[in-house]
Amino acid sequence: MKVEVTDLGSWRRTLEIEVPREDVDTRLKEAYKSYSKSLNLPGFRKGKIPVSVVKARFGPAILNEVITKTEEECYREASQEQGLTPVSQATIEESSFEDGEPLRFKASVDVKPELDIKKYKELKVVRPVYKVEESFVESQLSGMCEQNATEKQVDRKAALGDVIQADFVELDEDGNEIADRAQSDRMFLIGGQNANHDLDNQLVGTEVGETRDVQYTHTHELEDGETHEHEVRFRVVAKEIRERELPELDDEFAKDLGPFESLEELKTRLRDDMKAQADNGSRG
Structure with a gap:
């Protein structure tokens, strides 16, 4: 793994990370095998689904999942190797994974600033003792349990706790599709821990083949610490509904x-x- 760090002030760093192609391919093969054992598909025994079928049905979604997880893990590893102490959630951007090329992405994060403290040796410190509740x-x-849940395809409307496989495309203010803001075969857990509840409520009841336009408020923090909110609109085409079993x-x-x-x-x-x-x- 290659890492280059750029200083953006006393507390901001950007890590340019390159992950070897072979590492990502290995992770991808493991993910295919894992899904082949956990998925429930009509016509196949549980745990006996051929990897080729998994690739054909869920390849793009699994690839997105593997890339996201790889970026998170490699960012943490790179931060440790560079001696950085992050104090905020990293922003992943400019992610690229082309045929035959390594995975490249940037991670920007706030870090603990270096402080020059004098005359600290005579200070008394009380170390708290934490109780594990x-x-x-x-x-x-x-x-x-959530991480080890199994999924099976169901023929019904989507409910809270289900996973939807769908195509998402962002819409502009006039309701027109923005071509370069589309995602195919994205997996979305309705009611997930970090999900937007407004979006959850709009996806409940979705059926396979149905197209829905959804709108919700996205909140994020800017570099100056100010909180910004803006409306986001998407067109969602449901392709498959899967029930999770813990x-x-x-x-x-x-x-x-x-x-x-x-x-x-x-x-x-x-x-x-x-x-x-x-x-x-x-x-x-």
Whole structure:
């Protein structure tokens, strides 16, 4: 992985990152295999769907998912290698993945500024001790269940919690499609943790083959710290509706995740990891 860092002031950095083609291709193959085991499609036994079918049906959507995840992971790795301490969510831009070429993208982020503090050695510091609440463990387990959910195609209207595979295209103020702002075979989880609830409500009830125009308010923070809101409009063409099924939170679930003999053993590991992370954080 190649990384170039540009300083945009005392607290802003832009990382230009290049990920080797082979790394992305490997991740993509693993994703195809994973989906071939978890998807439920008519005419195929669960876990026996050929990879070629997965590629033909969901190739573009899986590629987008892999690229997004690769960008997030490589950005974090690059930040650590460069000794940066981000204090904001990174903005990913200028992403490019052409045939035969590596994955290239830029990540801009605010970082912890360097401070010149004098006469600090005589200061007394009280290190807080954090208690790991059981709700933290349950929240982590809930996230693991979400990550290991299986999906099956259904012939009904979309409901909260379903995944829609659809084509999205942004509309201008007059309702005309903006050609270069279109996405094909995008996967969208209705009611996801980070989803826009206005958009969720407008997608509930969608049927395969239906075209809907949706509008919602997008909020983001500018570089000067000001919050900006603007209306966004999209035309959505639903192509497939898939129902998600969460795994049972039991001993078998824990065994599938790793070297755990029971759910309680998995919970213990989570508590220990959270406690260690909190202790390290309190030490600065």
